[in-house]
Amino acid sequence: MFESLPPREEDSILRLMKLFADDPRVGKIDLGVGVYHDAQGRTPIFAAVKEAESLLVRTQESKGYTGLTGAPEFHAAMAGLVLGTTEQPIAACATPGGTGAVRQALELIKLAAGPARRVWLPNPSWINHASIIDTLGIPRATYRYFDAATGGIDRAGLRADLAEARPGDVVLLHGCCHNPTGADLTPQDWADLTALLAERQLTPLIDLAYQGFGNGLEADAAGLRAMVAALPEALVTVSGSKNFGLYRERVGCVLAPCKNTAHLATTQAALAWLNRQAYAFPPDHGARVVTTILTTPELRASWEAELDGMRLRIAANRTALAGELRRLTGSDRFAALQDQKGMFSCLGLSTDQVTKLREDHGVYMVEDSRINLAGLTDATIPVAAEAIAAEL
Numbered sequence: 197m198f199e200s201l202p203p204r205e206e207d208s209i210l211r212l213m214k215l216f217a218d219d220p221r222v223g224k225i226d227l228g229v230g231v232y233h234d235a236q237g238r239t240p241i242f243a244a245v246k247e248a249e250s251l252l253v254r255t256q257e258s259k260g261y262t263g264l265t266g267a268p269e270f271h272a273a274m275a276g277l278v279l280g281t282t283e284q285p286i287a288a289c290a291t292p293g294g295t296g297a298v299r300q301a302l303e304l305i306k307l308a309a310g311p312a313r314r315v316w317l318p319n320p321s322w323i324n325h326a327s328i329i330d331t332l333g334i335p336r337a338t339y340r341y342f343d344a345a346t347g348g349i350d351r352a353g354l355r356a357d358l359a360e361a362r363p364g365d366v367v368l369l370h371g372c373c374h375n376p377t378g379a380d381l382t383p384q385d386w387a388d389l390t391a392l393l394a395e396r397q398l399t400p401l402i403d404l405a406y407q408g409f410g411n412g413l414e415a416d417a418a419g420l421r422a423m424v425a426a427l428p429e430a431l432v433t434v435s436g437s438k439n440f441g442l443y444r445e446r447v448g449c450v451l452a453p454c455k456n457t458a459h460l461a462t463t464q465a466a467l468a469w470l471n472r473q474a475y476a477f478p479p480d481h482g483a484r485v486v487t488t489i490l491t492t493p494e495l496r497a498s499w500e501a502e503l504d505g506m507r508l509r510i511a512a513n514r515t516a517l518a519g520e521l522r523r524l525t526g527s528d529r530f531a532a533l534q535d536q537k538g539m540f541s542c543l544g545l546s547t548d549q550v551t552k553l554r555e556d557h558g559v560y561m562v563e564d565s566r567i568n569l570a571g572l573t574d575a576t577i578p579v580a581a582e583a584i585a586a587e588l
């Protein structure tokens with residue numbers, strides 16, 4: 197049997213992680229996978245996470261199963277964090293990580309839709325979005341999103357492409373900190389898109405993996421909150437990997453604001469059934485850590501302060517790298533780095549240039565020239581900038 201398995205290649209992000217790990221050079225610089233690094237190059241455990249974990253160790257009395265969609269307290273805490281105060285009925289489901297949330301949301305779309313409903317992806321998008329959609333056999337379409345010339349949004353292209361969407365289609369949006377470009381929708385863009393989706397009867401699937409890394413926890417959710425409140429239904433997929441630093445604990449969640457309580461019951465039951473088919477009960481430890489932090493005022497304050505420090509460090513790295521590249525190239529080609537948000541930006545380099553940066557300079561970035569700004573430190577910014585400038 198196994199001989200008939202089709203060969204599978206890892207995607208470019210995973211390939212790069214391996215290449216980096218295998219590179220023996222001391223000065224190598226990791227701007228690849230989307231993991232936060234501090235000024236010392238470490239991926240720290242939040243103090244609030246440590247506290248919440250030790251609290252759980254001391255007080256938790258059972259590891260018995262939770263519900264099929266996870267613990268209701270986790271749903272409530274995540275809904276509050278992402279959607280704020282709302283009267284909308286919200287179906288919710290804990291998942292293994294943000295990727296699990298994307299997968300289960302797409303499974304739900306497939307279940308609800310039969311073969312005709314398309315999912316529209318921005319160009320570009322996180323590489324695993326297209327891969328999961330294709331694996332599920334859901335029809336996929338692409339809308340223009342990134343304007344490489346300005347480093348911002350291609351608004352005319354986006355509108356023209358989504359004008360082709362059929363009622364019932366789903367439009368995937370990045371809640372904030374667009375992966376891979378860092379080019380975010382403005383509040384006005386969210387409002388315009390909300391009107392467009394309402395007019396064309398399209399459902400948003402909003403992937404939120406970096407809340408708190410762009411303009412702050414509340415500001416990063418403001419656009420999606422306004423959209424969700426204005427539309428009859430939506431799907432929001434949330435990751436706790438980055439903003440709680442719980443990468444390996446796999447914390448994720450699907451939030452599905454529904455039209456009414458009848459839809460709520462059906463959607464909740466469908467999410468439970470989908471979890472049952474895939475892994476039965478979702479992981480609980482990380483979800484419980486997140487719930488403890490969000491519902492304990494001192495832990496929440498500590499977590500918010502630490503997260504804010506990360507956001508400011510990334511923003512400072514953006515300014516420093518843009519400045520260094522301006523100095524070295526004598527041009528504003530990389531000026532948009534300063535305006536983009538979150539961990540990522542695309543430098544607009546060719547695959548050859550990306551390969552040379554890796555092989556000749558030990559500077560690792562994804563093959564579409566996506567860099568993780570959190571991978572830079574004061575010491576490596578000038579080194580990375582010199583390498584980039586040398587390969588232009």
Ligand code: LMR
Pocket residue numbers: 209228229230231322324375
């Ligand atoms: C990334 O984009 O690098 C992260 O979301 C990690 C991943 O799973 O791809």
